[in-house]
Amino acid sequence: MGNKLKGKDLIKLGFPRNNSINIALGQINRYCKKEKKENILEEAKEVLLAPEKFRGNAIWGKVAEGLVKPVEVRRHQLRNTRAPFLIYGENEIDEQAKYQLYDALKLPIAVQGALMPDAHSGYGLPIGGVLATENAVIPYGVGVDIGCRMCLTVYPIKASYLKGKQQQLENILAEHTKFGMKETHVIKHDHEIFERAEFQDIPLIKRLKTKAYEQLGTSGSGNHFVEFGIVNITDENNELQLPTGDYVGLLTHSGSRGLGANIAKHYTYLATKQCPLPKNVQHLAWLDLSTHDGQEYWLAMNLAGDYAKACHDDIHKRIGKLLGAKAVAKIENHHNFAWKEQVNGVERIVHRKGATPANKGELGIIPGSMTTPGYIVRGLGNAESLNSASHGAGRLHSRRKCKEKFTKSDIKHQLKLNDVSLIGGGIDEAPMAYKDIEKVMANQQELVEVSGTFIPKIVRMDK
Template sequence: MKTQINGTDILELGFPEGKIIGIALKINSKRNGFTRDEMIANFKNVLETPENYIDDKIFSKLAVALIEKSNEKPEDFIALNQNPNAYSAYGLDHIEDGARKQMEVAMKLPVTVAGALMPDAHQGYGLPIGGVLATKNAIIPYGVGVDIGCRMALSVYDIPEDFYFENEAKFKKELITNSIFGAGHGFHGQYKSDHAVLENETFNMNPFVKNLKDKAWSQLGSSGGGNHFVEFGIMEFAKDDAVLNIPKGKYVALLTHSGSRGMGATIAGHYTKIAKDECKLPEVAKNLAYLDMNSQLGQEYWLAMNLAGDYASACHEIIHNKMERALGATILAKVENHHNFAWKEIWNGEEVIVHRKGATPAGKGVMGIIPGSMTAPGFLVRGKGEENAINSASHGAGRQMSRTQAIKNITQTEMKSILRDHGVTLIGAGLDEAPMAYKDINQVMEAQKELVDVVAKFTPKLVRMADDGSKED
C-alpha cells in the first residue's frame, strides 16, 4: 500500500508548480501524526479554503503561499493563450494526467506553433518527458531537458548469436573493463580519453562554458547514472535490410544509452535560471520559460546545447570504439539518435524550433533505436515522417512508476526472478530501474505504428547500469 506523498501527488490535487509544492512536501515530511490519506485530505482542504488555515500551526505557511499566489497580478507575467491549438497524442489512454496537463500548458505559450505527445510520455519539469513542441523563434531550456543530447547508439557486429552464448564470460569482462558508471564519476590521469570535441571553439564562448571543460574531459567516455546503460544483446533482422545491407539473421550488438553528463546538467540549470529571470510566465508555466533566438542569451544557450550534444555523441563513440577493439569484431552497421534536444526544422512552410524532450526524431527514412527495459526488447526503427507527430516517435517504453514508487513496491526477489526468467545478466542497477517500473514496450510500439516501421528487434542479454542509486538521466 502506498504510504508516501510526492510532488506528483500534490500536483494532481491541483496545486500550482513551484515553491508551493516544496512547502507542501516539507509539511508532509514531518507528517505530524497524519496518515497518508489524512494528509491528502488536509492538503485538499487547504487548497480549497486557504483562508481557514492562516493561523493553523501546521498548514499556515502553505495557506499564506496559496493566498499570495492568488493575488499575483496577471499583468506581471507574459500572458498565456486562452484558446491554444490542439496537440496530437499517441497511446493517450496509457498516459498519466500529469503529462497531459503539462502538454496543455505548453500549448498555451504565445510562441507555440504545434505539439505532440508520444506514447511513452510521463510527467517531467515544464514539458513532459515524451513531449514534442514546435515554437516560433524561441528556445525553452526545460523543453530540451536536463540531460542535453541524451542518446542511443547501436553497433551491430558480424558475430553470430551462438558465439555470444558460448563466450558470455568474455563479453562480461569487456563490458566491465570498457565502461564506467555513476553520477559524478569519471576518469583520471592516463585513463582519460581524448576526442576532437574538446577542441570545439564553443568551449571559449564565455567563462561559464569554459569552466566546464575540465569536468567534461574527466567524464568523457563515461555513462552516468539513472536509466543509462551499456548492454550486449541479440539483434534479429526478420528479413534482409537493403538500406543497411544486412542479411536476415541474428547478430550480437552493443547498445548504449547516456548523455552529456555533468556538463549538460550544469548548462541546463544555468540557462533555465536565466530564462526564468528573462521570461516571466505564470506559475503554472514557469518551467517553460523561453529565450528569444534573436537574443544573445538565446544564441548562447543554442551553442551550449549543441556543444553538449556533440559531447554526448563523443562519449558513445569512445565506448563503441573501445568495445570494437576489445572484441576484434567488424561492425556491420552503426545507428545513433538523440533526444532531449532542439532542432531547427521546417513546419508548414516556416522555420520552427522543435523540442523533443524524451522523444526520438522520426522523419521519413530516419533511423532510430527505441529501447524497452533490461528484460524487454528494443527496436531498430525507420521513421515514416508523420507530420501530426512533428516527425517524432517515443524514446523508449516510458516509466509507469516513479523511482520512489519502484523502490517501495518492487522487491529484490521479484527483480531477480524476472531477470532469471528472461535470461538477462545484470551488473549494477537498483530497484528504481526494475523492468516492472516501465510501460509495456509492445503496447507503446503498437500505439506508434503510423510513426515508425520496425527494422529489427534487440533482445538484451548482458546489462550494465549504475549501482549507486544515482538519479542522473
C-alpha cells in the first residue's frame, strides 16, 4: 500500500538526497494513501524525469517544485524600521491593535499599511488592519473567515411594511435562515460554484466539497446576521439610480463557513513551516506567490470568497421569494480578503482584514450594531488608506468582557429603546459591545462619503 512507501524507495528511483524526498513523502502520505505502491512509484518516476510537466499539479506540483527550484526555508527577522502607514481615528483604537500593525509593518515583505477607525486586536493582523506586501500573501492577514462580506438587497416596498407585517417577517427569518455549526437547510440548492475546477483539482478543496454543499445559504455564529431594516437613500445622484426616500432592505453578514476556515488552517500551517518568524509575529507567516503553495492558496482563497458570495446570494434568493418582491438594488463587498492592486504604480498584494474596499466610486456597506444605523458608502480612493475604510463599528468590549459587564435585560432595554426585534443573539453580541458608529464614520470622512443608511428592525443571529 502507498503508506508503506519509504524514502529509500524514492532514492532508488533517482531522487536527490535532499528535501524533495521529504516533500514527496509528505504529499504521498497526505493524498495517495489508498493507491498501490507500484502506481505511486510509477508516477513519482514520471515527475522525476520531467518535473516541469507537473508544475501546478495539485498532488505532484509541490514535489516538482522541490526538484526544480526548492522553496528556501530560512528564519526571517523583522526590519528595524516600519513601512509607511496611517492610522485613522487613532484615539479610539486600543494600543495592542496598533502594536500588531507596527509589527506587521516591519515584515521584510511589507510595503505600506493602514489602520481603520473601527480597529481592535486580533490574530496576525489586527481587525481593521490593511497591509500591502510584495508578492506574498499572509493567510492570517486575510483571516480565518475568508471572504466574510456584507450584502444589502433593496426592495421597492414602503418602510411601514416592516411594522405591519412584523410577525410574518420574524417567522421568515426564524424558519428560513440557518446559523452556526449544526443548522443546514432541509431543501438544499445547487450552485454553479460547485462546478469550479478547484473542487476537483485541489485535494483539500475536494474533501471539503460535501461540507460546502451542505452549508450553502447558511450563516456563521458570532457577529453574523440576517436582518430586515429601513434603507434610506439620501444622495440624489446615487449609482443605484433610486429616488431618495425609504425602502425595505435585507442585510446579511457572513463568510465562507467551514470551507474558508479549513483553507485558512491548512495554509497557515504551511506558511509557518516555510516562513519561520520570531514567536511574537509567527501568525504573520506568509506564502510566496511564486511557490506552489502560494499559488494554490490564492486559488483556494478566491474560491472561498466566491463561495461566501454564493451563500449570500442563496439567502437573499430564498427570502426574496418568500417576500414575493423583486429587488431594485444590491450592494455587496468583502472585508476579509487579499487583492492584487496597484500601490504607487506597482502591483502589490493588499490584505484587508476587517476592512472595506473603498476604491474611487466603489460602493460598500459599513454596518453599525443591531440598534444603530449602517451606512451605504462610496469610496473616495484614498491612496494613503490603501483605498480602504472600516468594516463596521468595531468592538469596544471583548466577548468575555460583555459576559461580565452586561445582562440579557440590558440588551432587552436597548432593543426596546430602538424598536428592534431580535431572534437569537448572545450577550457577547450586545449592542453595547460596539464602538459608536457615528464617531467611526466621522473618523473616515476622507475615505468614504455616505450615500444612504440602513436601520435594523428585525434581526436574526445564532442562538
